[in-house]
Amino acid sequence: MSRVAYVNGRYVPHRQARVHIEDRGYQFADGVYEVIAVSGGALVDPGPHLDRLERSLRELRIAMPMTRAALSCVIGETIRRNDVVDGIIYIQMTRGAAPRDHAFPARAETQVVMTSRRSKPHPRAYDEDGVKAITVPDIRWARCDIKSISLLPNVLAKQSAREVGAYEAMFVAADGTVTEGSSTNAWIVTAAGELVTRAPTSEILSGITRSAVMDIAAEEGLRLVERPFSVTEAKAAREVFITSTTAFVMPVTQIDEAVIANGKSGSISRKLRARYAAHMAAAGASVDGASQRRTL
Ligand code: PMP
Numbered sequence: 001m002s003r004v005a006y007v008n009g010r011y012v013p014h015r016q017a018r019v020h021i022e023d024r025g026y027q028f029a030d031g032v033y034e035v036i037a038v039s040g041g042a043l044v045d046p047g048p049h050l051d052r053l054e055r056s057l058r059e060l061r062i063a064m065p066m067t068r069a070a071l072s073c074v075i076g077e078t079i080r081r082n083d084v085v086d087g088i089i090y091i092q093m094t095r096g097a098a099p100r101d102h103a104f105p106a107r108a109e110t111q112v113v114m115t116s117r118r119s120k121p122h123p124r125a126y127d128e129d130g131v132k133a134i135t136v137p138d139i140r141w142a143r144c145d146i147k148s149i150s151l152l153p154n155v156l157a158k159q160s161a162r163e164v165g166a167y168e169a170m171f172v173a174a175d176g177t178v179t180e181g182s183s184t185n186a187w188i189v190t191a192a193g194e195l196v197t198r199a200p201t202s203e204i205l206s207g208i209t210r211s212a213v214m215d216i217a218a219e220e221g222l223r224l225v226e227r228p229f230s231v232t233e234a235k236a237a238r239e240v241f242i243t244s245t246t247a248f249v250m251p252v253t254q255i256d257e258a259v260i261a262n263g264k265s266g267s268i269s270r271k272l273r274a275r276y277a278a279h280m281a282a283a284g285a286s287v288d289g290a291s292q293r294r295t296l
Contacts (some may be wrong), residue, residue, distance in 0.1 A: 004081040006074055006114040011081055014115065023111055025094030028102070029150035031111075032056035033092040036075070037245045038116070040284015041085050043075070044245070048208045053091065056147045057110075062095050065110035078114045087118040088246065092149060119246065127273065130251030130265040131167035133242070135231055136160055138171035138179050138203075145202045157182035168242055170231075170255065177228035179203050181242045184250070185210040188229050189239035189268050199226040209243040209276070216275045222268065231255070239266030241273075248280070249273040 003014035024030035034053045037044040050068060057064055066074075071091075079089055092113045098105030140153045157169035161182070168181045178186050179198060185207040187197040195217055200206035217224050234240055235258035241251050249272045251265030265273075 001083050003115070003117070004078070006078045006112070008111055008113070011077070017113070017115075019094075019111060019113065020097040022100060023094055023097045024105075024108075025092065025111065025149055027100055029148065029152075030060075030062075031092060031094030031149045032060060032062065032147050033090065033149050034147060035245050036089050036091070037280060038079055038084050038087050038089060039280040041079075042283040043079075043089070044280050044283045045208050045212060046072070046075075048211060052147060052206070052208065053093070057093060059143070059146050060095075060148070061104070062093060063108075063110050065093065065112050074112075074114060079116045082116040082118075084116045084118050086121075087116060089114060089116040094149070122248070126250060127270065128265055130241075130253035130260075130269070132165065132254040133168045133170050133181070133240075133252045133256075134161050134164060134166045135172050135178075135256055136169045136182075138173050140171065143202050144179070144204050145200070145206060147205060154182040167250070168247075168252070170234075170242075172231055173203070173228075175228075176230045176232070178231055178234055179228075180205065180207075181244075184242035184244040184247050186234070187213075187241050187243065188234050188237040189266060190233075191238055193223065193238070193268075195222050195224045195268065196227060196229050197224075198228050207243055207245075209245055209248065212279055213243050213249060213272055213276060216272060216279065220271065220275070235260070237261075239269050241265075241269040243276075249276045 004011050005014045005017035007017050034049050036046060036049045075089055094111045096108035096111055136157045161169040168184055170181050170186055171179045173179050180186050189195055198204055235255050238261055240260050241249055243249050251269040253260050253263050
């Protein structure tokens with residue numbers, strides 16, 4: 001089955017999908033995006049993702065191009081046309097195409113692009129062995145709460161990780177604290193058994209997976225503290241894990257040269273990973289597959 005992209009009101013073959021060279025997303029990274037997981041044909045936590053999309057647009061004063069109901073229809077249709085049961089939908093909105101000038105164009109029409117693709121299940125080894133992470137200086141701007149398509153520091157960080165066989169790069173602020181991963185939120189479990197993750201300030205993206213995992217942790221009766229933690233604290237922690245729409249709950253068993261605990265994923269990371277997998281599966285179980293729109 002050939003892939004289909006949504007581009008400004010039209011469904012087009014993926015390989016022919018194009019935007020104008022003066023799209024401000026292309027020239028200035030003047031736009032925002034969302035990635036939502038599709039599980040069993042249904043979206044996982046669509047409400048919070050679309051809330052965050054609307055917030056990102058508002059913060060950058062980019063007009064929402066359509067009603068949420070219309071947006072939901074397009075999302076459902078893009079997934080359906082690509083026959084995606086387990087995968088992701090990518091939604092990108094930019095300020096529009098206009099003659100190049102840094103200031104906003106007088107009349108800008110928000111440009112909308114969507115793609116959807118299947119994803120493979122994670123290797124089983126992740127459950128027990130977890131993954132490696134490296135640390136890199138956080139060289140990003142002061143509004144990391146906006147899910148902007150301006151991702152160059154994240155791109156460079158992830159590439160550094162890949163080059164040494166690591167899964168993720170963790171950003172470290174000037175004060176030695178971990179802000180978040182290049183595309184994930186970061187967590188530790190302390191020796192006292194406390195779950196720690198940074199509070200959702202403008203220094204990090206407020207992850208939708210992070211919120212879901214906070215709810216699960218509360219149900220599990222875990223003690224959760226939202227505060228910064230240092231790289232030194234993370235390396236000495238009982239457990240470390242990261243969360244995102246595509247990593248789910250991913251145990252981290254090595255940071256730089258430091259092996260975390262015994263080098264295997266810890267019991268809390270495993271528990272939360274399993275509970276989050278059930279949370280995703282529940283999204284798929286709640287619909288009959290043919291009518292994903294009802295979940296939006
Ligand atoms: N932080 C950053 C920088 C990210 O790019 C992402 C992935 N979008 C996350 C955190 C995790 O967010 P979510 O759980 O909503 O995917």
